[in-house]
Amino acid sequence: MLFPPEAPLSAQAYDFLANLVYDRSRIRLGSDKQALVTGRLSQRLRSLGFSNYEQYCELLMSSDGEHEIGELIDLISTNHTHFFREPSHFDVLSRHALPTLADRARAEQRPLRVWCAAASSGEEAYSLAIVLAEYCRDRPSLAWHIDASDISMRMLERCRVGTYEAAKVNLPAPAMLSRYFQKGFGEREGYYRVKSELRQHVSVQYMNLFDDVYSLPPGQDVIFCRNVMIYFDVPSRQLLVERLTKQLSPGGYLFVGHSESLIGIRHDLKAAWPSVYIRPE
Incomplete structure (x- = not known):
């Protein structure tokens, strides 16, 4: 042909x-x-x-x-992502960030707030959800919620559905698969879907990071904005970091990609770990 x-x-x-x-x-x-x-x-x-x-x-x-x-x-838009990409960030989140942030959220009698700012097809957002769910297994009274946003409506629909090829659902521990995913059968053979119990903690919405106003309120405890700033020029990165900082609560954490750097960017954040920053209290 x-x-x-x-x-x-x-x-x-x-x-x-x-x-x-x-x-x-x-x-x-x-x-x-x-x-x-x-x-x-x-x-x-x-x-x-x-x-x-x-x-x-x-x-x-x-x-x-x-x-x-x-x-x-x-x-x-480039939409390359996978579950638990750059795994050291999730270790920092669970071992170092969550204990402090969870205590603060409980003291203020509010949910823990996490924003996945470049969610793509959802693997990062659900990786965050798994980390939070695992942390809360021994802390059932701690409420938490994740907002997942992206500029791609096509990717957001995949995020909302939460269905992934089995070969791509690579998790840190085998037990997490049956705990948080439902195996597909029939025409869904070879796929896994995130269980509704986990999906209900994740809100999915369109957002352009450079819109004049964000639809999310400030006071986010954690913001993951990883592997997106590499596509922006320096003035755009400068503007974005300023805006993300304002969205963080004092003591909140900003995670950027390992291939990204805030070198040359004016900011008020404190470097804590590689590609991890804290807004001073």
């Missing part, structure tokens, strides 16, 4: 798309990302019946383009 040739992406169209993506998401697409953009958008063009990128740009600029801008950001 012969397939139609892939539409070429002109420099002018690429510049328009890169600027639009940056304006809406702060994701920086350099000149070396043109092949990536073509690869991720070519199928979208075919599904819309467009023969070239100029037609697609016209749609984005039109009065009907707002929805398609969301589709564009969704397709451009």
Whole structure:
């Protein structure tokens, strides 16, 4: 079977798309990302019946383009994640952060509040939920909740459903699998779904980290915002760190990715462990 040739992406169209993506998401697409953009958008063009990128740009600029801008950001976003990625962070959370934060939450008679700020398809959010559930097995009176947000509606739907290929559900202890996941049967053979008892602790919502106002209140005890700032330029990282700091409660913890650094970023946080920061009280 012969397939139609892939539409070429002109420099002018690429510049328009890169600027639009940056304006809406702060994701920086350099000149070396043109092949990536073509690869991720070519199928979208075919599904819309467009023969070239100029037609697609016209749609984005039109009065009907707002929805398609969301589709564009969704397709451009990188969504690589897995359960208990960068495991040392979860060890720091359970061994060092939670004892102090849990005491404070109990003293203030409120739930422990955790924000997974780049949740993607949910593996990180449910890894956090497992850590909190394990911690609370001997502390049933401690209430807790996780807000999972992302800019990709497609990924958020997967997060909301909480179903994953069995081969990708790699957990620190074998007992966690039966404790927190339901095995699929029939057409769901080869998959596991996060049990409802765990999913009820996780709220899933769309959020652009650069929107003027966050839908979450400040006073978060823990914020995981990992492996997302690597896609932003320095001014955007500066702005984001300032905003995340304001969302933290005094004494709250910010976790960023191991490949990320706050070097060169002005902030008031205290470095505690590699890629782990605390807002001073």
